[in-house]
Amino acid sequence: MKKVLIPTKLDEIAAEILRANGRYDVVQDDETELTALAQSHADAYALIVRSEPVTPAVIDLFPKLKIIVRAGAGVNTIDIRYARKKNIDVMNTPGANSNAVAEEVVALMLADARHVIAADQSTRAGKWDKKRFMGREIAGKTVGIVGLGNIGQLVARRLHGFEVQTLGYDPFLTKERAQALKVRLTDMDTLFRESDYVTLHVPETQETRGMIGAELLEKMKRGATLINCARAGIVDEAAVRKFKKEKALRFLNDVYDRDAEGEKSVSDIADIMLPHLGASTREANIKAAKSAAEELIDLDQKGITSFVLNRDIPEGLDEAYCKLAHSLGRLCRCLIGRNNPPRALETTFYGTLEPFAEWLLVPIVAGISEDFDSSMTHREARAHLDEMGIQYINRVGAAEKGFENSITVDLISEVDSENLRRMSIRGTVAESIIMVSRINEFNKLYFEPVGPTVFFLYNDRPGVIGAIGRELAGANINIEDMRNPHDPSTNRSLAIVRVNQEPSPELMRKISHEVEAVAAFSIRL
Numbered sequence: 001m002k003k004v005l006i007p008t009k010l011d012e013i014a015a016e017i018l019r020a021n022g023r024y025d026v027v028q029d030d031e032t033e034l035t036a037l038a039q040s041h042a043d044a045y046a047l048i049v050r051s052e053p054v055t056p057a058v059i060d061l062f063p064k065l066k067i068i069v070r071a072g073a074g075v076n077t078i079d080i081r082y083a084r085k086k087n088i089d090v091m092n093t094p095g096a097n098s099n100a101v102a103e104e105v106v107a108l109m110l111a112d113a114r115h116v117i118a119a120d121q122s123t124r125a126g127k128w129d130k131k132r133f134m135g136r137e138i139a140g141k142t143v144g145i146v147g148l149g150n151i152g153q154l155v156a157r158r159l160h161g162f163e164v165q166t167l168g169y170d171p172f173l174t175k176e177r178a179q180a181l182k183v184r185l186t187d188m189d190t191l192f193r194e195s196d197y198v199t200l201h202v203p204e205t206q207e208t209r210g211m212i213g214a215e216l217l218e219k220m221k222r223g224a225t226l227i228n229c230a231r232a233g234i235v236d237e238a239a240v241r242k243f244k245k246e247k248a249l250r251f252l253n254d255v256y257d258r259d260a261e262g263e264k265s266v267s268d269i270a271d272i273m274l275p276h277l278g279a280s281t282r283e284a285n286i287k288a289a290k291s292a293a294e295e296l297i298d299l300d301q302k303g304i305t306s307f308v309l310n311r312d313i314p315e316g317l318d319e320a321y322c323k324l325a326h327s328l329g330r331l332c333r334c335l336i337g338r339n340n341p342p343r344a345l346e347t348t349f350y351g352t353l354e355p356f357a358e359w360l361l362v363p364i365v366a367g368i369s370e371d372f373d374s375s376m377t378h379r380e381a382r383a384h385l386d387e388m389g390i391q392y393i394n395r396v397g398a399a400e401k402g403f404e405n406s407i408t409v410d411l412i413s414e415v416d417s418e419n420l421r422r423m424s425i426r427g428t429v430a431e432s433i434i435m436v437s438r439i440n441e442f443n444k445l446y447f448e449p450v451g452p453t454v455f456f457l458y459n460d461r462p463g464v465i466g467a468i469g470r471e472l473a474g475a476n477i478n479i480e481d482m483r484n485p486h487d488p489s490t491n492r493s494l495a496i497v498r499v500n501q502e503p504s505p506e507l508m509r510k511i512s513h514e515v516e517a518v519a520a521f522s523i524r525l
Contacts, residue, residue, distance in 0.1 A: 002045040014289035071288035093291035097279035102154035144195030147202035177389030204231035225250035329367020340413035350397035
């Protein structure tokens, strides 16, 4: 019998399924600390957890541990890299909590609009403050949804019955998919300027951390409402504090830097605060518990690894090609324009990379979509593309082309109703160094996508490189490497400049204007 330890308040259906299987000894205890449980259950084969921290120290308490299942989606509380070093598989149950979070957003909107919490407290105290609690209706309002992944799309669907206008920002969602959701895609500035409610549904990454700051909040309507049931770090609390005072903004919050008792940094600015209840419904708990048990059995008895997040790189595949795939995806996304939603993704894997096509799709999708994590699986990558309305084709590489052990990534986006744009990038690995060999018509580049890099596409003429170098030098930014290919057929050139520090957005706009760039962007690779 394999011991499964469930040190969390999880629906009993997980234990029931495992016990019924006949191969598991299940111990469920949500009252005792995990470290204390380890003293009597150090022989645990598997852990099923919710939001309990599973640190290296905790992992070391279970020398026979082989599987950790997160009954939920987020695994930020689990050290998945350390688990891999210990040969422990980490799995999650994506999608189990999505509807619960979407409904929480609607609940917060209604509770705030009709003063439900304050009015309840007042009435219980014997008061009758009808005038004080004059509310507002959601019908007819404009709701902006930042991030239209699974949860964001469910929010849009749940709000249809309220007859609201729905705006959305997600540079990865196709127009056709947005139309099916009755969402009008727009840029962030427009969304914040026109919305009465803005609800956030993006992950916290290097790119999204602090993204909701003064520049966007300044554009919000007076008295508008910001809702954060995503991650605490995406919101600049100081900026909310400033514009709450200046523009009477409402702030409804369910996420914090740390899920624990104690003072919360937003307590002075949040109009409603919940203790991270997004996934806390009976239905979500049952779904997550059931999925956790079934995934454990499937992995053990059928070898199904679809939900293993910290997979080892397959034997025979150099890790450098995984990094290459991710870099090619990111470059494609930036070069095609982050505000142009992709319509199709095409890949080609040459030489010995062809058998690893499914594996390498994952870092490519993670590179082009901030909503997808590279620890996910091929099945989830395909599902993510389908969810966003993006067609995927993997082409068979022609051996006669001689692109041995290379990867080509093509991203096709819609510029307008009549025009599509294709960005095609090829790369390889030489002497363990990642190299980008081609970007569209610009061939034989062989630059290493490492560190802060700026790109300028422009109509060729003398003096452009000098102008770029002069402006960078004026900002005390040093050039470490540069490629400057020219295409005679279009009379366009591409300046790829690796620098020692990222230039500011203002400097990039200044250089772009001076050299009359067709496209310009900065990226840290």
